[in-house]
Amino acid sequence: MFEGDEIISGTLRSTSHSYPVIRGIPRFVNDEGYSDNFGYQWNRWARIQFEDQNVGGPMQGHTRGMFTHITQFNAQKLRGKTVLDIGCGPGRFTDIALGMGASVVAIDYSSAIDAARSNFSCKNTDVLFVQGDALLLPLKDNSMDYSFTIGVLHHTPSPASGVREAHRVTRTGGEFAIRVYTAAGFYTYPTVRFWRALFLGLRPSLGHYPPLAYSYVFGTLGFALGKAWRPLRYPLHAVFPTAWLPDYRWTIWDTFDAIATTHQSGHTPTEIAQWLHEAGFAAVRQIEGNDFVAQK
Numbered sequence: 038m039f040e041g042d043e044i045i046s047g048t049l050r051s052t053s054h055s056y057p058v059i060r061g062i063p064r065f066v067n068d069e070g071y072s073d074n075f076g077y078q079w080n081r082w083a084r085i086q087f088e089d090q091n092v093g094g095p096m097q098g099h100t101r102g103m104f105t106h107i108t109q110f111n112a113q114k115l116r117g118k119t120v121l122d123i124g125c126g127p128g129r130f131t132d133i134a135l136g137m138g139a140s141v142v143a144i145d146y147s148s149a150i151d152a153a154r155s156n157f158s159c160k161n162t163d164v165l166f167v168q169g170d171a172l173l174l175p176l177k178d179n180s181m182d183y184s185f186t187i188g189v190l191h192h193t194p195s196p197a198s199g200v201r202e203a204h205r206v207t208r209t210g211g212e213f214a215i216r217v218y219t220a221a222g223f224y225t226y227p228t229v230r231f232w233r234a235l236f237l238g239l240r241p242s243l244g245h246y247p248p249l250a251y252s253y254v255f256g257t258l259g260f261a262l263g264k265a266w267r268p269l270r271y272p273l274h275a276v277f278p279t280a281w282l283p284d285y286r287w288t289i290w291d292t293f294d295a296i297a298t299t300h301q302s303g304h305t306p307t308e309i310a311q312w313l314h315e316a317g318f319a320a321v322r323q324i325e326g327n328d329f330v331a332q333k
Contacts, residue, residue, distance in 0.1 A: 065169035069147045071299040076148030077245045079127045082290045083152040086129040095283035104133040107328045108185050108214035115139040118182035123171050124189025128153035135162050144169050172198045176206045185214040191302045197312045204316040207333045214330045218303045224295050225303035228278045232296045248297040255279050256292040
């Protein structure tokens with residue numbers, strides 16, 4: 038089925054495989070697998086991190102600033118190039134890359150890919166949304182000019198495999214940018230790990246409601262205490278950890294993000310550099326902390 042020049046439903050076939058196109062998205066996985074929490078999360082908070090939703094607010098410029106700092110990409114570099122967004126979620130970084138003149142292939146394992154497509158449905162943009170696995174990218178070798186993954190591979194069973202896949206699909210001379218969680222940070226706190234394990238055990242029977250309720254109850258309380266005086270939230274945070282950002286919506290979302298995931302790992306810069314070198318990247322640069330850019 039077509040809608041203008043776009044295929045809305047149908048089947049992609051090769052000599053050995055076939056894959057459905059559903060709601061305009063090629064689907065290379067049968068379900069959301071270990072990423073179903075992100076499908077729930079990003080369909081619930083589909084546009085919270087987009088720049089146009091934060092104009093005049095405390096998080097204005099945050100997404101753009103993250104993208105340019107981590108990737109070191111700019112309009113001069115990306116204009117007219119094909120860029121891969123690995124783990125695009127609802128598409129906030131895709132939006133920045135498109136604004137720099139890139140053509141973007143945005144891939145996500147979860148149903149967040151549907152939220153992403155919806156977010157761009159009224160825009161005349163050069164983007165292809167694909168549902169697929171970051172650890173087994175459904176793309177040809179050397180097919181992308183640039184690629185990036187921001188805050189994604191630590192939510193997979195094997196971040197190093199994701200780096201190898203990024204190397205495979207990035208063309209020679211192209212660049213790959215990555216950020217993953219630190220080994221000793223909020224997302225790896227013992228109490229965060231405790232609550233995440235508890236909610237993971239409850240998921241088969243109660244779904245995502247327990248971490249959602251936790252995020253609103255303790256996230257709201259922690260946000261209020263933090264707005265009054267940041268040290269006031271520390272006793273609460275020790276037992277009921279929550280994110281804290283100057284925007285209430287981001288606080289609730291980021292708290293849920295920390296405690297509702299199936300996989301969540303923290304890493305050192307040495308580990309990340311090792312992944313990149315072992316994948317075959319020729320030039321590896323540490324931008325800051327766990328932010329790296331590597332050239333193939």
